[in-house]
Amino acid sequence: MKIKNIVVGIIINERGQIFIAKAKSGEGLWEFPSCLIEEHESKIVTLKKELKKVLNLDMDDALYFFQSHYQDDDYMTKYHFYILPLGTSTREIQPTVYDEYQFITIKKLEQYTFLPETEIILPIIDKIHTFIASSHVNRFKLTFSNSLLFWYNKEQRQLPWREKRDAYSIWLSEVMLQQTQVDTVIDYYKAFINRFPSVFDLAAAEEDEVLKLWEGLGYYSRAKRLKLCAMDLVDKYNGEFPKDYAKVLKLPGIGPYTAGAVLSIAYNMALPAVDGNVLRVFSRLFNDDRDIGEQKVRKLVEEKAKELLPEDRRHFNQALMELGATTCTPKNPECEICPVSDICEAKTLNRQHLLPIKAKRVKNKKLSMEVALVWYNEHLLIMKRPTEGLLANLWGMPIVERDPNKEAGLTLIEELEDTYGLEILSIQQSGTAKHVFSHRTWEMTLFDIKVKEQLEPEYPVVNWCTDEELESYALPTAFKKLLD
Numbered sequence: 299m300k301i302k303n304i305v306v307g308i309i310i311n312e313r314g315q316i317f318i319a320k321a322k323s324g325e326g327l328w329e330f331p332s333c334l335i336e337e338h339e340s341k342i343v344t345l346k347k348e349l350k351k352v353l354n355l356d357m358d359d360a361l362y363f364f365q366s367h368y369q370d371d372d373y374m375t376k377y378h379f380y381i382l383p384l385g386t387s388t389r390e391i392q393p394t395v396y397d398e399y400q401f402i403t404i405k406k407l408e409q410y411t412f413l414p415e416t417e418i419i420l421p422i423i424d425k426i427h428t429f430i431a432s433s434h435v436n437r438f439k440l441t442f443s444n445s446l447l448f449w450y451n452k453e454q455r456q457l458p459w460r461e462k463r464d465a466y467s468i469w470l471s472e473v474m475l476q477q478t479q480v481d482t483v484i485d486y487y488k489a490f491i492n493r494f495p496s497v498f499d500l501a502a503a504e505e506d507e508v509l510k511l512w513e514g515l516g517y518y519s520r521a522k523r524l525k526l527c528a529m530d531l532v533d534k535y536n537g538e539f540p541k542d543y544a545k546v547l548k549l550p551g552i553g554p555y556t557a558g559a560v561l562s563i564a565y566n567m568a569l570p571a572v573d574g575n576v577l578r579v580f581s582r583l584f585n586d587d588r589d590i591g592e593q594k595v596r597k598l599v600e601e602k603a604k605e606l607l608p609e610d611r612r613h614f615n616q617a618l619m620e621l622g623a624t625t626c627t628p629k630n631p632e633c634e635i636c637p638v639s640d641i642c643e644a645k646t647l648n649r650q651h652l653l654p655i656k657a658k659r660v661k662n663k664k665l666s667m668e669v670a671l672v673w674y675n676e677h678l679l680i681m682k683r684p685t686e687g688l689l690a691n692l693w694g695m696p697i698v699e700r701d702p703n704k705e706a707g708l709t710l711i712e713e714l715e716d717t718y719g720l721e722i723l724s725i726q727q728s729g730t731a732k733h734v735f736s737h738r739t740w741e742m743t744l745f746d747i748k749v750k751e752q753l754e755p756e757y758p759v760v761n762w763c764t765d766e767e768l769e770s771y772a773l774p775t776a777f778k779k780l781l782d
């Protein structure tokens with residue numbers, strides 16, 4: 299995509315009035331002085347040169363205020379707005395290209411018609427005086443939040459959970475989005491909301507039904523805690539999320555990120571919502587080399603994010619996450635179209651590809667597993683997994699870690715005979731499959747096994763299912779893929 303950069307000057311006189319001008323070439327529309335800049339040029343130097351040329355004006359200060367962009371079929375045009383205070387000395391303006399100019403109050407601006415490009419600034423122009431009066435830190439805060447919110451307002455993705463603003467929908471989507479891509483979540487979210495339109499419906503549901511709807515999303519403990527949390531909300535808070543951070547943190551499955559996201563988006567509470575996307579954006583924005591996997595670094599980012607919160611926390615938090623998800627992405631950040639590139643330290647130093655720093659932690663352990671597809675008269679044996687550990691309480695097929703000292707299939711045969719009490723008539727290796735969890739990978743060898751009787755041991759709980767009956771069970775993807 300071709301990118302054009304334009305720098306725009308908002309000149310303010312000592313009475314707080316803003317300079318506007320119009321030229322015949324602008325078809326009678328008002329504008330602020332502006333000029334095109336090349337990639338290698340300094341924005342401030344170029345703007346000052348332009349003001350000298352078109353107004354015969356020497357300016358000292360130029361405060362970076364705001365960034366926005368327009369996109370059409372051919373170009374992305376980025377506007378970089380600077381505020382230039384004229385100070386108390388009277389300066390003589392001698393326009394060379396404008397036919398008419400005025401200094402007017404901010405309130406009167408809406409009575410004038412501007413060139414569409416410079417009109418972008420009007421919704422936030424009332425913040426100019428606050429900006430000038432602010433400290434350096436607060437100016438950064440205003441520039442950052444104004445540029446980010448403006449961008450989010452135009453660029454946000456249309457997602458089903460953004461259609462409503464109630465705490466239940468936000469919470470549900472946030473839990474589903476943990477470790478899962480947006481595209482995957484959309485259909486699951488719609489199905490969930492359709493089946494459980496309120497927290498009362500979810501609280502009253504059978505866990506198996508919740509797990510069935512969750513089937514394929516992975517990390518099933520999330521679904522179980524979702525249901526427990528719904529029950530708590532109904533029992534203790536009449537189905538409402540309490541507007542109290544400490545109380546929300548005590549609910550099952552809710553950590554600082556989810557609590558911050560739900561309370562800030564639903565109730566506009568002054569809380570940060572720092573997920574992996576936000577950690578990455580902050581690490582680049584402040585060129586921070588610390589390990590974002592460390593708890594203390596996360597805490598510092600949460601404090602920083604809280605300091606930067608504007609009044610509109612609801613959209614600011616979503617905008618930050620959106621920036622990380624769509625633009626400041628892990629591998630190829632799109633700095634050219636980023637709304638905060640002018641104040642991003644990593645971008646300025648060209649270090650964005652080196653950040654964030656994340657030390658490698660637990661290695662993903664490969665396990666050699668043997669899985670039994672046990673058949674009796676076209677009925678497949680499935681078993682309920684233990685209440686603790688990986689895929690707890692879910693249905694699956696008998697599976698064991700292979701003893702490397704035994705020949706293939708033998709560990710499995712012993713498990714089926716000793717634990718399940720099955721009498722095996724035949725066993726045949728039928729394929730392999732792999733499933734990657736966060737900390738381990740199952741490298742599975744499958745065995746088709748025929749047994750003499752349809753036994754039901756005391757432990758584990760088993761069922762013998764036809765193909766049709768299998769449909770009603772919430773099989774995690776690790777097992778479901780074995781049947782495809």
Ligand code: SF4
Pocket residue numbers: 579582583625626627631632633636637638639640642643644645650
């Ligand atoms: S300029 Fe680049 S690195 Fe900086 S926040 Fe934007 S996308 Fe990320």
